[in-house]
Amino acid sequence: MLQAFIDKLVQKTPPSVSNRVSGLSDKKLAWLFVSPTILLLLAVNIFPLVWTIYLSFTNYRVNRPNRDVKWVDLRNYERILTDSDIWQTMQATAHFLVSTIVLQVVLGFTLAFLINKKFKGNDLLTTLIVLPMMLSPAVVGNFWTFLYQPQIGLFNYMISFFSGADPSSFSMIGDVHLAPWAIVIVDTWMWTPFVMLICLAGLRSIPDSIYEAAECDRASQWRQFWTITVPMVLPFLMLAVLFRGIENFKMFDLVVQLTGGGPGSLTTLSSIDLKREAFEKWKTGYSSAYAVILFVTVFGLASIYVKALNKVKDR
Amino acid sequence: MNTKIGVKALAVAVIAGSIQTAVADDLTLCWASWDPANALVELSKDFEAESGHNMSFEFVPWPNFADRMLNELNSGGGLCDLMIGDSQWIGGAAENGHYIKLNDFFAKEGIDMGDFIPATVTGYSEWPKGTPNYWALPAFGDVVGWTYRKDWFERPELQKEYKAKYGRDLNVPKDLDELKDIAQFFQNRTIDGKTVYGAAIYTERGSEGITMGVTNALYNYGFEYSNPSKPYDLNGFVNSKKAAAGLEYYKELYDTATPPGSSNWYMGENIDAYKSGQVALQMNFAFIWPGVEADPNVGGGKSGYFPNPPGPGGHFAQLGGQGISVVAASDKRDAALEYIKWFAQKKVQDKWWKAGGYSALKAVVEDPGFVSSQPYAKTFLDSMAIVKDFWAEPAYADLLLPMQERIHDYVIAGKGTAQEALDGLVEDWTEVLEDEGKL
DSSP: OHHHHHHHHHHHSOHHHHHHHHTSOHHHHHHHHHHHHHHHHIIIIIHHHHHHHHHTTBOOOTTOTTSOOOBOTTHHHHHHHTOHHHHHHHHHHHHHHHHHHHHHHHHHHHHHHHHTSOOTTHHHHHHHHHGGGGSOHHHHHHHHHHHTOTTTOHHHHHHHHHHOOOGGGOOTTTSTTTHHHHHHHHHHHHHHHHHHHHHHHHHHTSOHHHHHHHHHTTOOHHHHIIIIIHHHHHHHHHHHHHHHHHHHHTOOHHHHHHTTTOSTTTTOOHHHHHHHHHHTSOOHHHHHHHHHHHHHHHHHHHHHHHHHHHHHHHO | OHHHHHHHHHHHHHHHHHHHHHHOOEEEEEEESSHHHHHHHHHHHHHHHHHOOEEEEEEEOHHHHHHHHHHHHHTTOSSOSEEEEEGGGHHHHHHTTOBOOOHHHHHHHTOOGGGBOHHHIIIIIBSSTTSSOBSOEEEEEEEEEEEEEHHHHTOHHHHHHHHHHHSSOSSSOSSHHHHHHHHHHHTTEEETTEEEEEEEOOOOOSSSHHHHHHHHHHHHHTOOSSBTTBTTOOTTTTTOHHHHHHHHHHHHHHHHHSOTTOTTOOHHHHHHHHHTTOEEEEEEEGGGHHHHHHOTTTOTTSEEEEEOOOBTTBOOEEEEEEEEEEBTTOSOHHHHHHHHHHHTSHHHHHHHHHTTOOOOBHHHHTSTTTTTTSTTHHHHHHHHTTEEOOOOSTTHHHHHHHHHHHHHHHHTTOOSOHHHHHHHHHHHHHHHHHHTTOO
8 A cells, every 4th residue: 555655646746856866976965864963953953062162251131121131251150160159069969979889889889780680570670770760859858748748657656766866957948068978879879770770780790691600710709790790781780870960960850859958058069059140130141151061061970981981991 | 494494593503603713712810820810710610601701720839929910921922811910019010011001991881990908909000100091800808917816815824813913905917016025935935745836927037028118117127118209208217216126026037936947937837836826926917817717727616817917107008009001912802801800790709809819999898797697708808998009110020129128137137227228228129229210
């Protein structure tokens, strides 16, 4: 049926058109096929990037359409890089990034290592473990605010059960010392399964024959772990770190729902700060410069990291 | 003959029908998602019946309301024909041409701004402030006030204990110090076998919460937005010693008399804490009072209401509420103006008050029966007489955000001193006002 339709279509195509298409070289034909994608990329990726870079050198504000747009050279960049508040948000972001990645790698790898063993209910347990990452971050943030409630929160009661402390004697999201850890705990709860899945893929890709050879050489379990398991899972682990690093650098919804950036500015991450500058203060030029700085930071760090990842893979 | 008449009648009917179709518009009214908005939906059914227009509504929850609606206005979007926007938006909306000016319309329709509560006209309609340039009709009067557990206050054992401790009756506080004493008195107290706390106050970080709360202490300790005789002269007014004392007061209230975990609370959280019997007092906008009265746990005479108490530097309360404006980008301006004309009528405003909306029309609130019409009516009137509002400059959001940050940093995170927080605020506001060309 379809073939008949295509044949009919070919017959109906005017010779002038078919000659023009058939006269194209392979290179031109390739360009013809990829040009829609290139145009789309230019429109939705490259143009906004170039436009953002241009705006970052101006005092443009989107809510002042009638005001003259002035070229301010590097003033926006200078103001950002010398602003102590912005450095504080960078520190908060770094704390969040490092803590979540370390915890997720350790816990994710451990879970993967345990789940990799054959036991009854393995599949069901894996499904249960990965459930948190299937939830919306906004929903997770919202219900963790209830779990953290000193009067009714399950988390406080759990801590109270194990430590004997009064559950309402501490507030995870209101205390300056605990709030940075409150967001780390939630992100770790949510995304450790993701790291676990990647590690699990790595563990399952190791051929049994390598372990069998090690057994023949009388290598201990400990030795097998450090000389076979860890090096062979490392590229997968590094990939998980890359994904989580990029994701957490732009973390927004979960933290906004949980703490709103508080107490004070203690959990105001760069993305939250950027959003406030861009869409609450409407400092478009300034926030464009801020976005460019963050982009260069992530891009630079990710490039270095990918090079290291490639080296590990090539080893 | 009959056929001719029939044809003519049909033609008239068709023409009339087409006219009706031509003038019937679909109007969209944008506002925050809260109880008064639901009341307005009901009220607007009368407008639909009278005018033939259809009303649609776009309601956004408070934490996202400003973001969503200011985005809409800034982008010149056509979603909203009518906007019940926050009082602080008026400067930006007027200067950037987001709302249409209503002076000619008011003059033509005989709507007199002198018929509305003066504070609401200044707060919701005028830009520049103090000039007869109107961009909105006062739609919903609102102000921060206090709700308290009257049934707890009336318990003899608590009254006795309070009198023994403070040497005065446990009653509505006469000033901010008494308010703090009462809140501290109830903190961690066991009532009916349950631990309760003093007061739920505004501490929210993300939007405007803590600013809307702390100003009720700052104003009454002597804080001024600028030199009364020299606009935008901030130093010594925003960060005066008296203002710093007000900020210290608010921090002490937070540290000693609020429920644990209340570090990011605004209207919704305060309502929940109060209705669930966690707190003896709650700070909140007046819009919640009809809901409190109707609540099975705390309504029906169990709750009382009082205006924000005076402090050593004066007697003020933070203004809330909104005016209704016609969005300049709307292509249904005539129908939108028709709605405002309808809404301004005394009979509609009467119905608005009865439905749970706070009318700002003097004829409604000065009616002899108004004060006794609801248990909170007098508190509303008394509070509206002492209102003060946050900046309404076009750069209000730029001015609000550093205040949120500085105040939250000090009150909740305990960073630095009150004086340092306010000195920092002066620096931030000076920079904003310089950027705006006001300094």
